[in-house]
Amino acid sequence: MVVKGYCMKCGKENKENGKGKEMKDAKMTKTSRGGFMAKGKCSTCGSGMCAIMSKDNAEKAVADGDAEKTY
Numbered sequence: 698m699v700v701k702g703y704c705m706k707c708g709k710e711n712k713e714n715g716k717g718k719e720m721k722d723a724k725m726t727k728t729s730r731g732g733f734m735a736k737g738k739c740s741t742c743g744s745g746m747c748a749i750m751s752k753d754n755a756e757k758a759v760a761d762g763d764a765e766k767t768y
């Protein structure tokens with residue numbers, strides 16, 4: 698499952714442009730509150746981005762090899 702998130706840079710001019718960007722080099726981390734967050738780079742512009750993930754989606758992305766498990 699490819700990780701997607703919001704890219705601040707791509708959405709700078711128009712918010713819609715920043716939505717649903719695929720994340721490269723995604724690393725899955727756990728937040729202090731027990732949630733999941735993916736951190737990586739925007740596949741369009743290469744700037745850093747992160748996305749809040751549900752547990753299901755986080756585990757799927759790790760199982761599929763689309764995100765590196767770092768928790």
Ligand SMILES: [Zn+2]
Binds near residue numbers: 718
């Ligand atoms: Zn971008």
